[in-house]
Amino acid sequence: MSMNVVVVGGGKVGAHLASLLLAGGHEVKVVEVRPEEAERLSRELPGNVVMAGSGTDPAVLEAAGIRRAAVAAAVTGADETNLVVTSLARFEFNVPRTIARVKNPRNAWMFTSEMGVDVALNQADLLAHLVAEEMSLGDMMTLLKLRKGRYSLVEEKVHPESPAAGKALREIRLPEDCVLVAILRKGQLLAPGGEIVLHPADEVLAVVHASGAGRLAALLGRHR
Numbered sequence: 001m002s003m004n005v006v007v008v009g010g011g012k013v014g015a016h017l018a019s020l021l022l023a024g025g026h027e028v029k030v031v032e033v034r035p036e037e038a039e040r041l042s043r044e045l046p047g048n049v050v051m052a053g054s055g056t057d058p059a060v061l062e063a064a065g066i067r068r069a070a071v072a073a074a075v076t077g078a079d080e081t082n083l084v085v086t087s088l089a090r091f092e093f094n095v096p097r098t099i100a101r102v103k104n105p106r107n108a109w110m111f112t113s114e115m116g117v118d119v120a121l122n123q124a125d126l127l128a129h130l131v132a133e134e135m136s137l138g139d140m141m142t143l144l145k146l147r148k149g150r151y152s153l154v155e156e157k158v159h160p161e162s163p164a165a166g167k168a169l170r171e172i173r174l175p176e177d178c179v180l181v182a183i184l185r186k187g188q189l190l191a192p193g194g195e196i197v198l199h200p201a202d203e204v205l206a207v208v209h210a211s212g213a214g215r216l217a218a219l220l221g222r223h224r
Contacts, residue, residue, distance in 0.1 A: 002025050002026055002027065003026050003027070003070040003071060004026070004027045004029075004065060004068045004069045004070055004071075005021055005026055005027070005028050005029075005069060005070065005071045005072075005073065006028075006029050006031065006061065006064050006065065006066050006069045006071075006072045006073070006089075006095075007021075007028060007029070007030045007031070007073045007075060008030075008031045008055030008061075008072070008073070008074045008075065008076060008081075008082075008085045009030075009031075009032065009055070009074065009075040009076035009077070009081075009082075009101070010030050010031070010032030010034075010037050010038060010041045010050065011037070011075070011076070011077060013075045013101060014030055014032070014073075014075045014076075015030070015041055015044065015045070017073065017075060018030045018045055018049065019044075019045070022045070022046065022049070028049055029049060029050075029051060029064040029065055030045065030049055030050050030051065031051050031053055031054075031055045031060060031061070031064050032050060032051070032052060032053075033052075033053065033054045033055065033076075035052055038050050038051070038052035039052075051063065051064050055074065055076070055081065055084075055085045056081060056084040056085060056088070058088055058092060058093075061085075061088060061089070061093065062093070066088075066089060066093045066095060067093055069089075069093075069095050070095070070096055070097060071095070071096070071097040071098070071099065072085065072086065072089035072093075072095045072097070072098050072099070073098075073099045073100075073101075074086050074089075074098070074099070074100045074101065075099075075100075075101040076101070077103055078103065079102060079103050079104055079107040079110070079111075082100040082101055082102075082103075082111075083100065083110060083111065083115050083116075083117070085100070086098040086099075086100045086115060086116040086117045087115055087116040088116075089116060090116030090117075091116055097118055097119075098116055098117055098118045098119070099117075099118065099119045099120075099121065100117045100119070100120050100121070101121050101123065102120050102121060102122040102123070102124075103123075103124075104124075105122055105124050105128075108120060108122050141154065141155045141156070142154055143155055143205075146207070150209060150210055151177075151207055151208065151209055151210070152207070152208060152210065152213060153181070153205065153206075153207050154205070154206055154207075154208060154213065154216070155203055155204070155205050156203070156204050156206075156216070156217060156220040156221060157201060157202070157203050157204075157220075158198050158199065158200055158201060158202040158203075158204060158220050159200065159220065159221050159222045160200040160201075161222050162200075162219065162220050162221055162222060163218075163219055164198050164219050164220050165198060165199070165200050166197065166198070166199075167197065167198060168194065168195055168196065168197050168198075169192055169193065169194050169195070169196050169197075169198065170194035170195065172198070172219065174212075174216065174219070175208060175209075175211075175212030175213075175215040175216050175219075176209070176211075176212060177208065177209035177211070177212055178206055178207070178208040178209065178212050178216055179206065179207050179208075180192035180204060180205070180206050181205040181206055181207060182204075182205045183196060183198070183202050183203070183204055183205070184202065184203040184205070185199060185201075185202050185203075192204075198220075204220055
């Protein structure tokens, strides 16, 4: 379904986001306060997508079509600007969905619904947690982050020396907040029923809370 989206901030994040949305068939307007950046971006994106002006100016937002927007995304490099944009979008123009980039993790506490923010994307915090998590998970691969990084879709190949190898799923005590999604065995997709016995080299897909990812890796990986 095509949507009208207003993106405030034409830097690397905003430019890439606009390109993805346009490729998906959405109607996009990018607002960029720096004239030189707006001019550069206008050469990279289709005509009439880029508007030079301040996203904290209600008149500029209105000219960008904010009243018709289904989503407003504030992705500038300044947290204060992103908060002003989402507040205007929500409380002045009644935009149904607002998304804000968090530049400084120390400011994340301000990005709340009271400030008009539906979704706060804390890039630095997510990346830091992902790196720290990957350092402790051995061969487990994180495929997707869910719920702002609290949960992950992971894939792990059952090691022959793992505690789970040769055991039925009903015999295995999984970490709390962990659900097995599927088992891939020699190209065949298996539903993770309780009687399924895990074989070495089985690929296990699971959704797990960050607090239990390490225990799941230890359960399926090489016994240490």
